[in-house]
Amino acid sequence: MAELPELNTETIWAILNDAIDDNTVNRLVWHYLGYRYAEKWDTSQVEAEWQTAYPEPPDFIASRPATVKLTRSIPPQNKQLLKEKLGFSGYKVDDLIPRKTRRATMANWLLSYMQMNGVSI
Template identity: 65%
Template sequence: MMELPVLDRATIQAIIDDQLPDEVVNQLVWQALGYRYDAVSGRWDSSQVAAEWRDRYPEPPNFIESRPATVQLTRSIPPENKQLLKEVLGFTGYKIGELKPRLTRRATAANWLLSYLKQHPN
């Protein structure tokens, strides 16, 4: 695991602007979900992960490549937080020519992370 940037609005904007590698986006979500990598054992520790995630994904999923994992991520955003990308960052969506699964999944991860920040201030 690499050192991650601070989880703040600037980092989330960088996700939307495709300025962070997909690996970093995944790791930010994994960290927020509670997944921890144990370098000694070479295994993932999911003991801090909520049961609905741990049961389905004992190891952290690749949210950028996995539609089912991204759908679960979307469903886990509380309804009042579904529009945070628009409300907080002014993000109006990608243009028609930019619509690609990879970018829309990054936007889902970014919105989920904004929701996480709202629910877990400092």
């Protein structure tokens, strides 16, 4: 697999601005959820509730249930980080398609991960 971009605010903006492909965005979230691949998926670092629901990492762009689970895993105090930390005001009504809103959810989850793990925002 190709190397992942560094987890920083530039990467979050690239996700929001559609400058990183969907596969890479999925792989970033999988990585920080704990999924690793070496000939097969290793879930030993993945929280039990994710291991049970998704023994292999889900395609968050294609799967509404997986994205809902990802949204619910963001602590309430971190739900507005895109707005609070990055000033992201959301997409225009014409841009509100499932793919973009799911990417925004993934970006917010990654930003929440950064917040909770002391990664500079």
